[in-house]
Amino acid sequence: MTMIEWLFEAGIGEARAALVEGERILVAAIEPDDAGPLVGLVSRARLVERLPARRGRATLDNGAEILVSDLPPALTQGAALMVEITREAIFEAGRAKPPQGRPSDAPPAPAPDLLARLVATGHPVRHLRAHEPDLLERAGWSELLEEAATGDIAFAGGALRMSPTPAMTLFDVDGAPPVDALALAAAPVVAAAILRHGIGGSIGVDFPTVEGKAARLAVAAAIDAALPPPFERTAMNGFGFLQIVRPRPRASLPERVRATPTLATARAALRRIEREPAGAPRAHALPAPVHAALLARPHWLAELARRTGVVHQLEPA
Structure with missing residues (x-):
């Protein structure tokens, strides 16, 4: 096994x-x-502004700004409160959604990091x-990052295009007929991609138009069989569109990679350099934006030197 x-x-x-x-x-x-603040962090905060629907903006002790929901009606602007982070920052093209939290009666506590989870x-x-x-x-780590960056996912008989948008992550299914078989083959591939890339929130899947209720039900059942709960979904409509909603506690892998592509490439370059064998060349030509990003983070370069035992010479390509 x-x-x-x-x-x-x-x-x-x-x-x-x-x-x-x-x-x-x-x-x-x-x-x-x-x-930024991770899910599960419990911290002291101060209410900066009350918003409609019992929501507001608050600042944590470390200076991070968050959105808070379910505020007590009597809590006024400037008041202190304890909050628990329920969703981390989500980065989208041109803007970032701040972390979200809610009032808590628990004492201050750090959030579980990735290893703890x-x-x-x-x-x-x-x-x-x-x-x-x-x-x-x-x-297949490099291939996974390529999927996240490009959205292109191939499977036998077809291909998916994965596109994060502010409203939802979209999957477009393309391939050769017959369309019923194509849609049925694509369903578990979509489910696997959702899991692999940690995609939450609203997810739309644009299958080819499938004729007949039985065929549409079969595609939906294939999603149910391949995607573990918790999630909710709609039925596939007559145009082949199906929507899935999953919890979204943090950004997906495509959102992380696409939000700061230069930094993602810089971190990948550090991983590659760190793994080079002893005696390998110490000079590395990097794309100019990546080179600039690394020079702006000397603590990363210092850690690279500490781990490898040598000072690497980075040059713009």
């Missing part, structure tokens, strides 16, 4: 992990060092080091 385990790396600038079965990634996650799943966690075989890459 193939073992299922988490592969975890405490990388430079980010922690990264993949739930792997054999050499196949089932679920992946990246937690950047600058992700992996341990809580009950699956074994294997810690990877740079001098060891690259098990993440063997499982």
